[in-house]
Amino acid sequence: MRAICSRVEPRTFFHRGAAGLLSFVVLTMSAIPSPGETYRPQTCSRTETALLHGWRFIRQDVAGAEGINFDDSTWPQTDLPHTWNNLDGEDGGDNYYRGSGWYRLHYRPAETFAGRVCFLKFDGAFLVTDVYVNGIWVGQHKGGFAAFSFDVSSQLKPGHDNVIAVKVNNSPNPEVPPLSADFTFFGGLYREVKLLITDPVHISPLDYGSCGVYLDASRVSSNSADLQVRAILFNASPREATVQIRALIADAWTNIVTTFESNLALSAGLNSTALLSGQIQKPHLWGGLADPYLYRVFVEVRNGSKLVDRVEQPLGFRYFNVDPSNGFFLNGRSYDLHGVSMHQDWVHQGWAVEDQQRVDNFALLKEVGATALRLSHYEHCEHTYDLADRNGLVVWTEIPLINQITDSPAFYANAAQQLRELIRQRYNHPSVICWGIFNEITMKKGPSPTRLAKQLAALAAQENPGRPSVSAANARDDEPSTWCSALSSFNKYFGWYNGEISDLGPWLDSVRAKNPARSIGISEYGAGANPAHHSETCGKPEPGGPFHPEEYQNLLHELHWQQMKARPFVWCKLLWNMADFASDARNEGGLPGLNDKGLVTYDRRLRKDAFYFYKANWTTDPMVYITGHTFTNRMANSITAKVYSNCDSVELFVNENSLGRRSSTNCIYTWAVTLLSGANSVRAVGTKDSKTVSDSLSWNGPAAPASVPTASAKGSVISAKGDSGATTDH
Structure with missing residues (x-):
C-alpha cells in the first residue's frame, strides 16, 4: 500500500515579472567559511x-x-x-x-x-x-x-x-x-x-502576501539534508542593479552553520526568482513535542556594499509519511497524532485577540498533551504558526471552504487564491504537514463540489509537493468529493448528532475495509457540555436542547478515544474543540450564541472534566483529577465517583475514609460512593514510580434516605463495592 511521504526532490520554480516577462535565474552556491560565528544582523533599509x-x-x-x-x-x-x-x-x-x-x-x-x-x-x-x-x-x-x-x-x-x-x-x-x-x-x-x-531593491511582499522567501528541505535524514532557498526579488529602481544574495543558515543560538551566496543582475521593474542551494550535514531534526528544534535563515540582499534588505524565516528539518495501516510517522518513527481543532476567537473579543492569548492557548495545548493541532477552519495569524513551530505541535491548516460552494468562475478563482495565500504564507513552518482544502463541503444542498475539490488538491500538489492535501468530510462514504484530497479524514459525531457512541469503531473498520489503500483519519468528534449542567444518570441529551450535562461529554470522549486508540491505522485523532467558541446562530446548552463542545470554556478560565481525561491519556507526568468539580450539589446519595489519572494506582478517600486503591488500563477509575447529607470531603491520591499526586473537592449530598445507617465516628457511610472491569482493587 502506498504511503504519502514528504521526501521530495526540489523542482524548478518560475515567477512572472511585472511586465509579464519571465525572469528566471539559477544561482550557484558558494559557501562562506564562517561556520560557528554568531550572526550579528546589520542595519538594513527594511x-x-x-x-x-x-x-x-x-x-x-x-x-x-x-x-x-x-x-x-x-x-x-x-x-x-x-x-x-x-x-x-x-x-x-x-x-x-x-x-x-x-x-x-x-x-x-x-x-x-x-x-x-x-x-x-x-x-x-x-x-x-x-x-x-x-x-x-x-x-x-x-x-x-x-x-x-x-x-x-x-x-x-x-x-x-x-x-x-x-x-x-x-x-x-x-x-x-x-x-x-x-x-x-x-x-x-x-x-x-x-x-x-x-529599499527599491527588495524581497517582494506581494507574492500572495508571503514574505517572499521559500525554504525547501529534501532528502532529509539525521545524516544530511538538501536545502533550497528561493527568494522573489523586485527592482523598483529605473535601472538594472547587480546584487549579492546571501542565505545564512544559523542554529538555534544564531551561530552560523553555513552560508550560500551568489550575484544576480536584476532588470528594472521586474520580479526575479533567486535560487540558492546546498547541503546541511548532521542536521538537528525538528522532532515534535520532544524536540522542536529550529534553525533560522537570514536572507540578505546587498547592493554594492550596502545591505538593502533582509528577511528572517524559521527552518525545521524533518520528514514524515502517512501509512494506511500504521498511521503517521515523523522522522522514521511512529508518532501518534492526537489533539484538537481550535478556532481563533475569545470571549468578548471575537477574533481581535492579543498575542498573549495565543500563548495561553498553547499553554493549554501543552498541558493537555496534544501532539497535533487542526487550525480550523481558516488560515490563522503568523504568531500561531510560530508558536506551533516552537512548541512542537504538528499542524493541519486549511482554507475556509465550508458547507457549500457557488458554481461560478469567480468563486473557484477565489478558493484557489485563498489556497495559494495559505500555502505561500505558511510554507516555511515545519509544524505544518498538510493543506486542508475543505470542511464539510456537502453540509448544505447546492452544486457538486467535486470538480473544485479536485482542482484544489491538484493546486496544493503543484504549489507544495512536499505536503499532502487533506479534507474533512461529513458526507456519505461514497461521496466523490470525500476522496479528492491525498489524505482522507472525517468529522463523525456518533452518539451526539446520530447513532450510538459505540458506532465509531465499526464504522472505522468498515471504511478502511472498503478503502485499504487510503489513509483514514478523524478530524472532528465530540459533544456539547455546559459545566453548570450535571446528571447522575449520564443519559444522552438533545444536541440542540437546553441541557448539556458535562457527564455525557465525558462518557462520549472516553469511549471514542478508546475505539480510536485500538486502531493504529487512524492517522489523526482530532477532537472538536479545544475551547467553546462563538456561533451566533446556536441556542443550546443554556448558552445562546455558543458552540459548547470545547474542553475549556470560551474565556479559557475553566477546564472541563474531559480536558483531564485527555491529560491523563496524553501526558506522562503524574496527575490525578476527580470529575465533578462543578457538580457540587449532588442529586443522590449513592453515586459513582470517577477519577482520571495516568498513575499506576489511585486511592479514593471520602470524609477521610479510604474506599480502596484501584489500578486501571484506560486512565479511568471509579468507586461506588454513598454520600452523607451535607458536605462531604473527597480526595484522590495517585501513585506513579514512587511519586504521589492528589486532588480534592467537596460534594454536598442531599438528605440521607431513611434506610441509611447512622454515620460512623468519622462522619460517613461509604461503600467500597467494586466497579466495572476497567479497574481492579489492590
Missing part, C-alpha cells in the same frame, strides 16, 4: 511599523469616507486589532451585524522614507477590504483570513500628514468562501496593520 493606535471607526457604510478632507471627528476612536461583532456575534439570535465598516487613520511617515518603497500590510480583515491612501483607491482584497499587502509608494507622502481609509465588509458574498459556517464571521480589521518600508 523597517516595519505597526499602525495600531489613533484609528477612527464607524459601523456603517458612509459615502465619501475615503476622502482626504472627510470629517471623521465624530467617529469613535479605536485601536487595532478590532472587530465590530465582539459582543453581538456571541449573544445568540443569529442577528449580528453583517455589513460595512470604515476605519480612518491620519499618519505622518518619516521624511527619510522618501525614495523608498512603501507597503501597507494587513494581517487579516474579514471579508472584503478596500484600501485608500489620500483619497486614492490602492486595491481590494477578497478573503477573510490571509495577510495581504499593497504598494502605496505612489500615494503615500513621507513627511506629510496622510489619510489611510479602509472599508471592510463582512456581508455574505457569493464569490468568496466561506458562504456559511457554524461560527461567527467577525467583521473588521481584527489583526494588525503595518507599514513596511523597503
Whole structure:
C-alpha cells in the first residue's frame, strides 16, 4: 500500500515579472567559511511599523469616507486589532451585524522614507477590504483570513500628514468562501496593520502576501539534508542593479552553520526568482513535542556594499509519511497524532485577540498533551504558526471552504487564491504537514463540489509537493468529493448528532475495509457540555436542547478515544474543540450564541472534566483529577465517583475514609460512593514510580434516605463495592 511521504526532490520554480516577462535565474552556491560565528544582523533599509493606535471607526457604510478632507471627528476612536461583532456575534439570535465598516487613520511617515518603497500590510480583515491612501483607491482584497499587502509608494507622502481609509465588509458574498459556517464571521480589521518600508531593491511582499522567501528541505535524514532557498526579488529602481544574495543558515543560538551566496543582475521593474542551494550535514531534526528544534535563515540582499534588505524565516528539518495501516510517522518513527481543532476567537473579543492569548492557548495545548493541532477552519495569524513551530505541535491548516460552494468562475478563482495565500504564507513552518482544502463541503444542498475539490488538491500538489492535501468530510462514504484530497479524514459525531457512541469503531473498520489503500483519519468528534449542567444518570441529551450535562461529554470522549486508540491505522485523532467558541446562530446548552463542545470554556478560565481525561491519556507526568468539580450539589446519595489519572494506582478517600486503591488500563477509575447529607470531603491520591499526586473537592449530598445507617465516628457511610472491569482493587 502506498504511503504519502514528504521526501521530495526540489523542482524548478518560475515567477512572472511585472511586465509579464519571465525572469528566471539559477544561482550557484558558494559557501562562506564562517561556520560557528554568531550572526550579528546589520542595519538594513527594511523597517516595519505597526499602525495600531489613533484609528477612527464607524459601523456603517458612509459615502465619501475615503476622502482626504472627510470629517471623521465624530467617529469613535479605536485601536487595532478590532472587530465590530465582539459582543453581538456571541449573544445568540443569529442577528449580528453583517455589513460595512470604515476605519480612518491620519499618519505622518518619516521624511527619510522618501525614495523608498512603501507597503501597507494587513494581517487579516474579514471579508472584503478596500484600501485608500489620500483619497486614492490602492486595491481590494477578497478573503477573510490571509495577510495581504499593497504598494502605496505612489500615494503615500513621507513627511506629510496622510489619510489611510479602509472599508471592510463582512456581508455574505457569493464569490468568496466561506458562504456559511457554524461560527461567527467577525467583521473588521481584527489583526494588525503595518507599514513596511523597503529599499527599491527588495524581497517582494506581494507574492500572495508571503514574505517572499521559500525554504525547501529534501532528502532529509539525521545524516544530511538538501536545502533550497528561493527568494522573489523586485527592482523598483529605473535601472538594472547587480546584487549579492546571501542565505545564512544559523542554529538555534544564531551561530552560523553555513552560508550560500551568489550575484544576480536584476532588470528594472521586474520580479526575479533567486535560487540558492546546498547541503546541511548532521542536521538537528525538528522532532515534535520532544524536540522542536529550529534553525533560522537570514536572507540578505546587498547592493554594492550596502545591505538593502533582509528577511528572517524559521527552518525545521524533518520528514514524515502517512501509512494506511500504521498511521503517521515523523522522522522514521511512529508518532501518534492526537489533539484538537481550535478556532481563533475569545470571549468578548471575537477574533481581535492579543498575542498573549495565543500563548495561553498553547499553554493549554501543552498541558493537555496534544501532539497535533487542526487550525480550523481558516488560515490563522503568523504568531500561531510560530508558536506551533516552537512548541512542537504538528499542524493541519486549511482554507475556509465550508458547507457549500457557488458554481461560478469567480468563486473557484477565489478558493484557489485563498489556497495559494495559505500555502505561500505558511510554507516555511515545519509544524505544518498538510493543506486542508475543505470542511464539510456537502453540509448544505447546492452544486457538486467535486470538480473544485479536485482542482484544489491538484493546486496544493503543484504549489507544495512536499505536503499532502487533506479534507474533512461529513458526507456519505461514497461521496466523490470525500476522496479528492491525498489524505482522507472525517468529522463523525456518533452518539451526539446520530447513532450510538459505540458506532465509531465499526464504522472505522468498515471504511478502511472498503478503502485499504487510503489513509483514514478523524478530524472532528465530540459533544456539547455546559459545566453548570450535571446528571447522575449520564443519559444522552438533545444536541440542540437546553441541557448539556458535562457527564455525557465525558462518557462520549472516553469511549471514542478508546475505539480510536485500538486502531493504529487512524492517522489523526482530532477532537472538536479545544475551547467553546462563538456561533451566533446556536441556542443550546443554556448558552445562546455558543458552540459548547470545547474542553475549556470560551474565556479559557475553566477546564472541563474531559480536558483531564485527555491529560491523563496524553501526558506522562503524574496527575490525578476527580470529575465533578462543578457538580457540587449532588442529586443522590449513592453515586459513582470517577477519577482520571495516568498513575499506576489511585486511592479514593471520602470524609477521610479510604474506599480502596484501584489500578486501571484506560486512565479511568471509579468507586461506588454513598454520600452523607451535607458536605462531604473527597480526595484522590495517585501513585506513579514512587511519586504521589492528589486532588480534592467537596460534594454536598442531599438528605440521607431513611434506610441509611447512622454515620460512623468519622462522619460517613461509604461503600467500597467494586466497579466495572476497567479497574481492579489492590
